[in-house]
Amino acid sequence: MKRGLTLGVLILMVFLAAKLPDKIWHQPQHFPKPAFNFKERPLEMAKVQLGRYLFYDPILSKDNSISCASCHSPYNAFAHTDHTLSHGINDQIGNRNAPALFNLAWQKSFMWDGAINHIEVQSLAPITHPKEMGENLADVLTKLRQSSFYKSAFKQAFGDTLISSAQLLKAIAQFELTLVSANAKFDQVIQGTDTFSLQEQKGLAVFNQYCKTCHPAPLFSTYEFANNGLAPDSLLQDVGKVRISQLAADSFLFKVPSLRNLTYTYPYMHDGRFKKLGEVLKHYEKLFPLTSNNKSDLLAFLQTLNDKVFVFDPRHQFPKIILEANEGIKD
């Protein structure tokens, strides 16, 4: 009897372990197949948690003052609303508006100009940028190796206390891949558990007429690159993707952002020049014949793309354990 019970518990544990990946990440039914290969690189809870610690820990920056979350706050759908441009060490201001981080598994390239080709190497850019974290990988690894907290967390995640740059980068990527926004009202309507109001329906019609080519549902972006007619900022002189590709055809092309979570992710555009959606629509009046009613209806529809469940998901928020690790402060 006792042996049978033990066997039963073991089977249950194996079953739960097999089901674990579903709890970390799941494919929303109405989403396309992700670009990231989860079969090849499955998410693991210990790595995701380590990535979460690292994402929120300013230890990654030169003076231990700036974390990934400094510019990618969970309450802003992992964007940044205090400044038009990113804010780095020594109160430096960067060159671009920090983009919102969600649904990264569906993206083939990263940054406004697509400079980064894989999510696992994305965090190298902000860590080493002199106006962002201003650090180098070797020094980050030295700091992490001196931390008993991280020795333990890396051991749990990777089975050793080596703490290599590949482990560091993979862990951050694993956490970022869990940032899936698929629980807005729009998603509930698609799944048949909610309905649009009359104004939202009208807004959807406006959206379908003018916006969906570059911002198709359900991701609300092609994640391709486009010139939406913005005049270059005279101070920044940002030329967009051509800086990376050196191809004239890529001049002033920037990555099309998703229209999900716009309420949380202001300011808008690659240089954060618009603080309000009304200003964005005013810009698009130059391209499309939008009436006042069109704009009101469209704004109503865009509200249905705000994913409060995602923004306030406790699994993505600040892990208080790193306070204890860095400052000896207990919860």
Next chain:
Amino acid sequence: MKKLVCIWLLFTSASIKAQDSLYIKFVPIFNQFQVEPSQTYPYLKDSISFQSLKFYIGHIQFFKGEVLVASAPETHYLLNFEESTSQLIGLANKKTFDRISFELGVDSATTVSGALSGALDPSLGMYWTWQSGYIHAKIEATLYSKEAQKTELILHLGGYKQPFNTLQKLQLSLVQTDTLSIGIDLTNLISSALALPQNQVMSPKPEALILSKQLANAFKILAK
């Protein structure tokens, strides 16, 4: 300074059976001198010193005729001339071969494979962080001129996407010995780079492509 008196062996197809392990030694050369850190070498009326010489060598394969007979155990090696040991690649190989092929740089498929380790660890200073991609070859030198200010030459040659994929594929015919010495004669490359309007090439672009092809041509089998 060790002056090389060497005879280039070009397109030699003779083969000798290796006894034990095989070593490939890469030897940087400038103006017939073997380049070593902290040394100054004559160049026209001026002199030059090298601060950094690093190269990625990938997918080393050995052929007998058209038949692949052996491959290096690691996909990529980072040669760093500040570390003399990295210039010597050891291979357990007892096969007979008459041709070696390898890549100068890191191929596109590898470059889009996320965070890598070993020789491809991005912390080794050969990965661009502001954009994805490895620096295939890093050459940093200073030209000291009597008539002008010193010139800093910085060549970070890389690029994995067309039209600026700067990866170079090389094939060298050889006489098989226990240690293959492959010279990298930088003389022409440095001359070309110094003739550029700007002496820094640090991103994938036409100049990087031209210089990468020139660098590939600098690899030659050295006489034993």
